[in-house]
Amino acid sequence: xxxxxxxxxxxxxxxxxxxxxxxxxxxxxxxxxxxxxxxxxxxxxxxxxxxxxxxxxxxxxxxxxxxxxxxxxxxxxxxxxxxxxxxxxxxxxxxxxxxxxxxxxxxxxxxx
Amino acid sequence: xxxxxxxxxxxxxxxxxxxxxxxxxxxxxxxxxxxxxxxxxxxxxxxxxxxxxxxxxxxxxxxxxxxxxxxxxxxxxxxxxxxxxxxxxxxxxxxxxxxxxxxxxxxxxxxxxxx
Numbered sequence: 262x263x264x265x266x267x268x269x270x271x272x273x274x275x276x277x278x279x280x281x282x283x284x285x286x287x288x289x290x291x292x293x294x295x296x297x298x299x300x301x302x303x304x305x306x307x308x309x310x311x312x313x314x315x316x317x318x319x320x321x322x323x324x325x326x327x328x329x330x331x332x333x334x335x336x337x338x339x340x341x342x343x344x345x346x347x348x349x350x351x352x353x354x355x356x357x358x359x360x361x362x363x364x365x366x367x368x369x370x371x372x373x
Numbered sequence: 374x375x376x377x378x379x380x381x382x383x384x385x386x387x388x389x390x391x392x393x394x395x396x397x398x399x400x401x402x403x404x405x406x407x408x409x410x411x412x413x414x415x416x417x418x419x420x421x422x423x424x425x426x427x428x429x430x431x432x433x434x435x436x437x438x439x440x441x442x443x444x445x446x447x448x449x450x451x452x453x454x455x456x457x458x459x460x461x462x463x464x465x466x467x468x469x470x471x472x473x474x475x476x477x478x479x480x481x482x483x484x485x486x487x488x
Contacts, residue, residue, distance in 0.1 A: 265415075267415075270413075295476055297479075302481065303481050304377070304464055304466075304479030304480050304481045304482050305416065305464075305479045306479070307476040307477065307478065310476060350415050350416070352415070359404070359406070359421045359423075359428065359429055360406070360418035360421060360429065360431075361416075361418065361477065362418070363415030363416050363417070364415050365413065365414055365415050366413075366414075366415050
């Protein structure tokens with residue numbers, strides 16, 4: 262039962278353009294969502310989060326959008342830079358729960 | 374902040390052997406988590422500690438797996454009688470508290486290969 266899904270295994274974007282990574286979830290009890298970035302041979306690094314009481318959270322070049330009715334969130338990176346090339350995981354949890362449920366990841370490649 | 378440290382980085386073992394991994398969390402973090410990641414998948418939750426108490430275990434954590442955090446600081450994850458299906462990246466993470474203000478900080482993982 263995959264409660265968090267990232268349906269695009271890979272995405273290729275030109276440097277300077279917008280990267281949009283998508284994530285869908287099935288558990289309506291999820292109320293906290295995060296994005297992590299992972300480089301090869303390293304652990305995931307926290308990028309940005311959003312609570313279910315919001316529909317948008319912005320941090321520099323990174324913006325996360327949450328559409329609760331569609332059970333969908335997305336991560337926008339503008340402008341995309343070569344250092345953004347990595348695997349991106351979305352994750353979700355419920356109030357009071359200690360564990361995160363991760364999607365399968367999307368490999369983002371930024372082309373010069 | 375020296376980050377979450379895991380040792381060893383790589384472990385190759387023969388099927389049936391026991392292995393033990395160590396995790397040193399960020400010093401002021403009282404919550405410690407173990408996750409497992411296989412190729413092409415996201416990390417999967419295994420278990421969680423608050424201080425020295427193990428408060429939740431996934432059904433993925435069979436009775437061959439045991440985790441401890443004896444003094445509420447470092448943690449060990451032991452796998453007994455390893456099987457080829459145990460081959461994976463084992464990730465440790467820590468946080469100061471639960472909730473939106475304290476995301477998990479991950480270590481670089483221990484990659485286990487069972488031959």
